[in-house]
Amino acid sequence: MSSMHAKPVLVIVALxxxxxxxxxxxxxxxxxxxxLNNGPSLLNSKFHVGEIMVGNSTYYAYIADTTSLQQExxxxxxxxxxxxxxxxxxxxMLFVFGxxxxxxxxxxxxxxxxxxxxxxxxxxxxxxDAVPLSTNVICSNGSMVxxxxxxxxxxxxxxxxxxxxxx
Numbered sequence: 001m002s003s004m005h006a007k008p009v010l011v012i013v014a015l016x017x018x019x020x021x022x023x024x025x026x027x028x029x030x031x032x033x034x035x036l037n038n039g040p041s042l043l044n045s046k047f048h049v050g051e052i053m054v055g056n057s058t059y060y061a062y063i064a065d066t067t068s069l070q071q072e073x074x075x076x077x078x079x080x081x082x083x084x085x086x087x088x089x090x091x092x093m094l095f096v097f098g099x100x101x102x103x104x105x106x107x108x109x110x111x112x113x114x115x116x117x118x119x120x121x122x123x124x125x126x127x128x129d130a131v132p133l134s135t136n137v138i139c140s141n142g143s144m145v146x147x148x149x150x151x152x153x154x155x156x157x158x159x160x161x162x163x164x165x166x167x
Contacts, residue, residue: 059091092148113150118142
């Protein structure tokens with residue numbers, strides 16, 4: 001190859017390397033959520049909000065009660081959300097399946113840690129601390145699954161009731 005043809009190739013390679021370094025630095029400093037649209041969450045426009053009772057305390061949660069909402073869940077979100085017009089912070093998202101059977105979850109495209117709690121016959125039957133972006137599939141039996149911030153204190157045996165959709 002002549003030196004005249006080598007210069008444009010070297011310039012292109014140098015630009016690609018520089019671009020890669022900038023992207024890696026950007027993601028290292030700002031984290032994976034920097035690649036997302038960090039505008040207003042779309043959770044409020046997609047999900048209904050409901051009231052749930054965990055133990056003796058009442059909370060608000062997004063309700064995922066259709067297959068499409070259950071498949072989407074917290075994908076591409078960077079936090080739990082604010083439950084729309086309720087004026088209260090959301091506890092998380094309640095997946096309502098209707099029958100007590102194996103329900104499987106993963107954290108692909110979910111950018112924050114969650115605690116996942118399977119509910120069977122009105123009681124928490126299994127709790128799992130889910131890792132962001134993991135493609136490990138975790139399954140347990142339940143008619144509902146509650147996803148909360150990883151720090152929420154919930155344990156097997158606790159009562160959990162879906163009270164009603166919020167007005």
